[in-house]
Amino acid sequence: MRKQIAAANWKMNLTLTEGEALLDAISAKPHTLAPNQEAIYAVPFPYISMAQAKVGAKTNVYVAAQNCSNKLSGAYTGEVSVTMLQSMCVKYVVIGHSERREYFNESNELLAQKVDACLENQTTPIFCCGESLAIREAGTQNDYVAGQLTESLFHLSETAISHVVIAYEPIWAIGTGKTASSDQAQEMHAFIRSHIASKYGASVADSISILYGGSVKSANAVEIFGQPDVDGGLVGGASLIADKFVAIINALKK
Numbered sequence: 269m270r271k272q273i274a275a276a277n278w279k280m281n282l283t284l285t286e287g288e289a290l291l292d293a294i295s296a297k298p299h300t301l302a303p304n305q306e307a308i309y310a311v312p313f314p315y316i317s318m319a320q321a322k323v324g325a326k327t328n329v330y331v332a333a334q335n336c337s338n339k340l341s342g343a344y345t346g347e348v349s350v351t352m353l354q355s356m357c358v359k360y361v362v363i364g365h366s367e368r369r370e371y372f373n374e375s376n377e378l379l380a381q382k383v384d385a386c387l388e389n390q391t392t393p394i395f396c397c398g399e400s401l402a403i404r405e406a407g408t409q410n411d412y413v414a415g416q417l418t419e420s421l422f423h424l425s426e427t428a429i430s431h432v433v434i435a436y437e438p439i440w441a442i443g444t445g446k447t448a449s450s451d452q453a454q455e456m457h458a459f460i461r462s463h464i465a466s467k468y469g470a471s472v473a474d475s476i477s478i479l480y481g482g483s484v485k486s487a488n489a490v491e492i493f494g495q496p497d498v499d500g501g502l503v504g505g506a507s508l509i510a511d512k513f514v515a516i517i518n519a520l521k522k
């Protein structure tokens with residue numbers, strides 16, 4: 269059974285005190301995670317220890333990083349390596365968020381190196397892909413997303429790709445309040461799964477969790493997560509409000 273995941277992406281938001289208060293407020297609200305469900309908090313690097321302390325030993329709850337370097341160590345001032353994150357027991361890293369692709373010029377080739385760095389150090393990449401509005405309007409979104417997957421993931425072995433979580437995030441839906449319809453999400457998720465199956469076979473493709481991201485809210489999460497190929501969400505804005513994120517966790521499929 270595929271994992272169903274509600275992943276919070278705090279981006280560059282909240283002070284330390286606000287982050288602590290948010291995690292306390294989420295803990296205080298009723299939510300339970302079934303054995304196949306996880307909640308993940310992708311927090312800014314300096315808040316990782318705080319978030320781990322807050323999350324404690326809660327079952328199926330993890331703290332993630334929002335990025336890592338493609339290098340493992342050395343003279344790269346300001347960078348954070350996956351080996352550093354691993355030494356802090358961080359299990360997940362978001363790789364290739366569209367904001368990193370756009371503002372920090374991260375290419376598919378660089379992201380392939382980051383994915384390798386994660387997998388070689390027992391860390392699960394949450395690999396983001398997704399098209400711009402211009403690509404969606406031109407109707408070439410499937411080719412575009414297939415290219416992102418092929419160039420950053422298709423060098424992996426069958427075993428290695430099975431350890432990747434994919435997040436499909438259409439750029440036109442991120443932080444815009446414009447969500448893909450549940451049909452659009454399902455169509456792309458099914459396409460992503462079929463593209464993976466074309467190289468690795470159906471059983472590998474069926475085992476990979478594919479999250480949807482792009483203005484997920486408490487009001488649309490049940491419908492989007494209810495789609496057969498949608499295995500939860502990567503959530504920005506709504507993850508910063510305790511009530512909303514708890515409702516999103518509670519919307520995960522059992």
Ligand code: PEP
Pocket residue numbers: 277279365437441442443444445481482483484502503504505506
């Ligand atoms: C994101 O940060 O990955 C995201 C999807 O943001 P939002 O939910 O605010 O659209």
